[in-house]
Amino acid sequence: MDGTLRDDEVHVGGDARQRYYDSRGYGRPLGGNEVAFSRVEAAHLLLRGDLDSVDGNDFRAFLQESTGNGFASRFLVYADLRERGFYLSPDREGWVSDARTDSDFVVYPRGSGPWDDEVLYRIRVASERETVPVSELGDTVLAIVDEESEITYFETDRVDVRGTTDHDVPTDLSGSLIADRVLLWNPPDELHGKSFYGQQMGGRDATGILQLSLVEAAHLVAEGNLSVDGGYEKIVERGEEVEGDRFDRRLLVYRTLRDRGVVPKTGFKFGADFRTYADVESVENLGHSEFLIRVLRDGHEFSPRDLALDVRLAHGVRKRMVFALVTDNERIDTWLSVTRLTP
Amino acid sequence: MDGTLRDDEVHVGGDARQRYYDSRGYGRPLGGNEVAFSRVEAAHLLLRGDLDSVDGNDFRAFLQESTGNGFASRFLVYADLRERGFYLSPDREGWVSDARTDSDFVVYPRGSGPWDDEVLYRIRVASERETVPVSELGDTVLAIVDEESEITYFETDRVDVRGTTDHDVPTDLSGSLIADRVLLWNPPDELHGKSFYGQQMGGRDATGILQLSLVEAAHLVAEGNLSVDGGYEKIVERGEEVEGDRFDRRLLVYRTLRDRGVVPKTGFKFGADFRTYADVESVENLGHSEFLIRVLRDGHEFSPRDLALDVRLAHGVRKRMVFALVTDNERIDTWLSVTRLTP
Missing domain, CATH: 3.40.1170.20 (tRNA intron endonuclease, N-terminal domain)
Incomplete structure (x- = not known):
């Protein structure tokens, strides 16, 4: 024919x-x-x-x-x-x-x-060489043709990230802002042990000192649990000094996750902003973290290679990659999950 | 005291x-x-x-x-x-x-x-928030303090990337430049089967058509094995259209690896430029690829989080992350290997 x-x-x-x-x-x-x-x-x-x-x-x-x-x-x-x-x-x-x-x-x-x-x-x-606007994903499967004409499929979904972690946090904490962390000199054990805030200084050799990241400290100050010289503004100022407005977006995502009963901890070892735990009873019985979260502006355009890197890594550590898309007026527009798909 | x-x-x-x-x-x-x-x-x-x-x-x-x-x-x-x-x-x-x-x-x-x-x-x-110039690495262990005050150690070394792959490639090949690939309509089997150039179109349903990436095609034209309408210049022009001068750096690294008996294939699925095979006898018995290669300018500054992502992913797929550092005058200055270290 x-x-x-x-x-x-x-x-x-x-x-x-x-x-x-x-x-x-x-x-x-x-x-x-x-x-x-x-x-x-x-x-x-x-x-x-x-x-x-x-x-x-x-x-x-x-x-x-x-x-x-x-x-x-x-x-x-x-x-x-x-x-x-x-x-x-x-x-x-x-x-x-x-x-x-x-x-x-x-x-x-x-x-x-x-x-x-x-x-x-x-x-x-x-x-592989085009960029893809994140705003256009969420209901589609992205098929990327790489330079050797091989195809990788990514399933994209809008997801709801929620958990059930809920512990009372003391309201009389105080700490010192030292470079880009806040030190608590003798906090109650449950602050780390149950609510999973901060990291003990000295590891095995307990020193009684708890190190909070700037987002953890800013959240606890905003919630009225912690006082730090200079207050919330000073912590945010320090964060913006080292990270610019990226700090504000990360703080928004951190606080939103905590409000939803999810515990975010640093995702640094996985190259992400956060890893998350949906249900923390105690740090001793922590369980597996479910998501890796990367915070992006909602106008972001993915480079397919960067996307492949994130999704592959998350898969390799049995987590799901989720992008938190933050609008210019500081709202979280979408939690975009991206996973590898074999059709 | x-x-x-x-x-x-x-x-x-x-x-x-x-x-x-x-x-x-x-x-x-x-x-x-x-x-x-x-x-x-x-x-x-x-x-x-x-x-x-x-x-x-x-x-x-x-x-x-x-x-x-x-x-x-x-x-x-x-x-x-x-x-x-x-x-x-x-x-x-x-x-x-x-x-x-x-x-x-x-x-x-x-x-x-x-x-x-x-x-x-x-x-x-x-x-975690500082950038680190690649030029200052190679003899040191990089200790990154993340926002939660945890420490990750990266061992950095200058390495020599060499292999033993050596097959004769026919000198009378011809192909067509189609978008950002070159198609060979009926090439000899050994071009893919032994020398591991290109990818078969149609996978299992053999069509006889071999798809070369632009770097593969440019290399074969430069070596005198392949002719394409418009020649080497036309392929490079196409590559630069889609990737800018990044294409030239990637081509330099591709050609250097081939000259050294190493077969580079796309590293897209790992978010890298290339994965490499040091000793290819045939595609049927390919063995494991050893390195993931990312091509960078020698003036590049690492964001520690990006570095953590690359090194973690490479480790997870049992490969070593190597950064090829290219100077302004198109020379490969250093092959910088970065691996996770537990002191």
Whole structure:
């Protein structure tokens, strides 16, 4: 069979409807037996030898003239999902009824196709070298084509991060701001032992001194539990000196998590802002931390390689990577979870 | 015992030499029985109760007035290494004979002290929030104090990355530049199967088409094995369009590794530039890749958190993290290996 390019679609007549659409989910029916293919669908049919030519072009010639807007990446993802046994359509008017602009393909569950209503994934395609705005993720699967044309899939979801940690904290604590930490000279044991604030100085050789990070100290001062010379303002000022407004975003996320019964501790060893514990009874029986949290502005654009690094690391330590997206007016807009997906 | 502050050192008399220096490696002997301590040493002695005061100040008061130049971080690292059973000295004239400016402490092997000549580590201390110039690493252990005052140690070394992969590559290949890859339509099997260039299009469903990344293609064109319309210049131009001069640095590192018998493949899934194989006989028997390589300018400054992320991920996948440092005039200055260290 041969196709004809019209308005960037490839039209095929004959028994095309039965042959391509009904039996294998390619294209969209035009009426009668005619079917229209997107360029990506047509290229795949040409590669498989299921279509002979488009206006006389074979696969190679067709590919070379299809240079628009990420075509090569979209073609590779389409072919990969077909090879994995899925039917899929361009997420475009005419192919699907509720086409979306934040997605390139609609993937149907195995055994289903464009004639069904069910959708398994909406896929957004990007090359390793493009950046991807975080604001456009949350309901899509991100398919990244790397420089060697391999594909990595990331599932993105909006999640609710909540826990059940709830201990009374004494209200008469006092501490000293020393460089970028606050030292408590003889705090009650439960402040660290139950509520998991701070770290003991001296480790095994107990010194009685508890070291709080600046976000921990600022939170406890704001909650009325701790007094420090210079107060909340002084701690925040110190934080901003060393981290700029990144400190304010991190403090907002820290405080929100504590308010929700989640204990955030530093994620430094994992290259993240925080690791979190949803249910801390005592530090002796701490359990596994569930999330790694990275704090970002909501206008952030992911470099796919950085995203791959974060998600891979989190997976390797059996945690889930969550990005806390903070707006300009200091609100947490979204908790965006990103995990590796094998379709 | 009580000390006196003189020129930013703490002097102690009495039986100080025998008590502090000879038996526990603190300070530097001044002549007679007098010993001088650095502020960090004095703070540690105050914390342990082995010194009563400095000019009437106890540990808390002494710490609060010792605000200079990363004092708190250096103190925490000093205390941590002491707790681990090491003797150590400030890397400073008077304490050690060959003091260095890129290091804060000299750590002696267990059982040794400042009276011996042996050095186990030279330690450079930084807070999580400082950046660290890559050019100053390679002979030191980097001790990072995170916001919760925990310490992570990174051993840094200059390494030689070499391998033994050596296959003849055909000299009559030709390919087509399509977006940011080069397609070879019917290349000989050994190009991928032995030399591990490119990736087969279609995976299991062999199509005969091999996809080369831009660095692979540029290298093969430069070596005289491959011809592509527009030649080497056109491929580099395409690479620079999508990556800027980062592409040139990556190409330099790619070509250098190939010249040294090492096969670099994309490190995308690990968030790195390349993963490397030192000895490829065939793709079927590939073995484990040894290094993750990130390409940086030699003027780069590490954010400690990014460094922690890279090193942790590499460790988790049983590889070693290596940074290839490229100079402005396109030379590879150093292959800097960074690994986690437990002293």
